[in-house]
Ligand SMILES: Nc1ncnc2c1ncn2[C@@H]1O[C@H](COP(=O)(O)OP(=O)(O)OP(=O)(O)O)[C@@H](O)[C@H]1O
């Protein structure tokens with residue numbers, strides 16, 4: 362019997378390894394469909410429009426919101442991020458599984474509008490390791506790292522709102538666990 366279509370939301374503090382885990386999962390299982398969000402954040406070196414994000418300016422983001430084109434959106438550490446609604450609904454309606462990688466505020470909004478969604482929290486092995494990963498990534502200025510760590514304290518305190526927690530000690534192990542959850546009946 363085919364597994365039923367499922368919306369899976371992966372959240373967790375900035376730097377915990379969400380993108381790394383999802384990239385590993387999709388390399389081994391290219392059939393896993395990940396929603397590409399819109400953001401007002403500037404691209405990091407190597408990021409491409411339409412691949413990691415749809416990079417838009419404030420005016421374009423305002424239009425997406427005004428036209429109801431976002432399933433959810435949130436402001437995170439000084440930038441706005443949102444999930445394009447149509448692409449997600451098309452896949453769910455076609456019976457396919459969908460993966461969203463979004464922040465806590467977005468996860469709460471999805472839970473409110475689509476209670477059947479499965480919410481997965483990715484946790485760091487320790488606070489010190491989270492700081493090491495976020496700092497070691499080398500993509501944000503020190504003041505942005507501070508903002509993201511402040512948000513991380515709030516996100517870690519909300520872990521109990523999620524259906525499942527996965528601890529990101531090993532990228533390989535946790536991506537296999539995530540796939541198993543997505544395929545779970
Ligand atoms: N299991 C792991 N062990 C060691 N380092 C890891 C692990 N997972 C991810 N990392 C490293 O941690 C850093 C942050 O990872 P990543 O960018 O995937 O985090 P993120 O949760 O997507 O962050 P953000 O929410 O800010 O986009 C990267 O340098 C990545 O290589």
Ligand SMILES: Nc1nc2c(ncn2[C@@H]2O[C@H](COP(=O)(O)O)[C@@H](O)[C@H]2O)c(=O)[nH]1
Nearest residue numbers: 398402434435437442443444462463464467
């Ligand atoms: N609510 C939403 N959050 C999103 C979305 N896309 C990404 N994110 C989250 O934003 C932060 C920061 O991401 P970064 O790429 O700037 O490091 C992180 O927690 C992402 O998961 C979205 O569409 N909606």
